[in-house]
Amino acid sequence: MFDCMIIGGGPAGLTAALYAARGGLSTVVLERGMPGGQMGTTHLVENYPGFEEGVEGPDLAMRMMAQAEHFGAQVRYSDVTALRLEGKTKTATLLDESVVQARCAILALGASPRKLGIEGEERLRGAGVSYCATCDGAFFRDKNVAVIGGGDTAVGDALYLARFAAHVHIVHRRDAFRASHILVERMRENKKITVNTPYVPVDIQGTEVVTGVTLRQAQGEETQLLACDGIFIAVGNDPQTALVKEQVALDARGYIITDAAMQTSLEGVFAAGDACQTSLRQIVTAAADGAKAAASAVEWLMVR
Numbered sequence: 001m002f003d004c005m006i007i008g009g010g011p012a013g014l015t016a017a018l019y020a021a022r023g024g025l026s027t028v029v030l031e032r033g034m035p036g037g038q039m040g041t042t043h044l045v046e047n048y049p050g051f052e053e054g055v056e057g058p059d060l061a062m063r064m065m066a067q068a069e070h071f072g073a074q075v076r077y078s079d080v081t082a083l084r085l086e087g088k089t090k091t092a093t094l095l096d097e098s099v100v101q102a103r104c105a106i107l108a109l110g111a112s113p114r115k116l117g118i119e120g121e122e123r124l125r126g127a128g129v130s131y132c133a134t135c136d137g138a139f140f141r142d143k144n145v146a147v148i149g150g151g152d153t154a155v156g157d158a159l160y161l162a163r164f165a166a167h168v169h170i171v172h173r174r175d176a177f178r179a180s181h182i183l184v185e186r187m188r189e190n191k192k193i194t195v196n197t198p199y200v201p202v203d204i205q206g207t208e209v210v211t212g213v214t215l216r217q218a219q220g221e222e223t224q225l226l227a228c229d230g231i232f233i234a235v236g237n238d239p240q241t242a243l244v245k246e247q248v249a250l251d252a253r254g255y256i257i258t259d260a261a262m263q264t265s266l267e268g269v270f271a272a273g274d275a276c277q278t279s280l281r282q283i284v285t286a287a288a289d290g291a292k293a294a295a296s297a298v299e300w301l302m303v304r
Contacts, residue, residue, distance in 0.1 A: 005102030010037025012273025013108030015290030036061025120204030128210025
């Protein structure tokens with residue numbers, strides 16, 4: 001029996017573990033793979049405070065984990081196959097059928113960028129294929145890039161990338177964009193952005209790095225090769241909330257609903273990071289969520 005059980009070892013979960021352990025709680029982190037989540041698969045992180053020359057994502061993840069462990073947090077590596085969050089005792093069943101229990105729980109389940117599922121996407125991830133313009137845009141200064149998508153994120157990414165890139169192509173499967181009117185207006189007025197509609201990406205070209213993307217007319221068979229050095233995929237994210245969808249309140253897209261203290265709809269259950277409703281999904285915001293969730297957990301347990 002622990003005071004606090006944290007499900008997920010990304011930046012939100014590891015920061016929550018640090019704050020919970022420093023707050024005097026016996027704390028365990030349940031992580032199914034390597035620590036760090038998406039951060040752990042990012043080659044170079046340049047926008048996390050304190051590293052003027054950037055830091056490798058896996059290195060930052062290991063530092064966060066070591067810091068949490070230094071203050072007493074335990075990390076257990078296993079898939080969580082079931083969660084029972086109602087009642088005074090929160091229970092996690094692990095892949096080997098062992099059980100972990102705690103007085104409160106912090107859900108740091110994360111979210112995964114939605115994939116296109118086309119040839120070359122997975123093979124060239126990190127070699128020109130990116131799912132985060134604010135993370136990787138600066139690597140493509142004075143280069144040609146393509147953004148795939150038609151919502152606020154995609155159009156916002158195109159505008160952001162135009163600050164660095166030589167030219168930005170945005171590819172959308174429809175003529176009309178789902179993004180807000182003001183963003184679309186700004187995009188169309190930007191001379192560094194070319195709109196390619198209605199097209200769908202067919203495959204991503206390149207052997208060791210991205211060299212282009214093959215596009216097909218959405219209502220036809222004609223294809224063309226769009227040469228570029230980088231491809232930013234912005235077709236949405238999928239929150240990893242399947243384990244809790246029948247227990248805590250989720251919004252229509254499956255993200256966990258919390259209040260300002262990161263409290264979910266269940267007493268003693270908090271949430272943090274990319275699985276929550278948020279306007280920005282970055283390492284620094286996930287870490288901030290984790291700190292708030294843990295501080296709330298400490299306060300909640302103090303009166304019980």
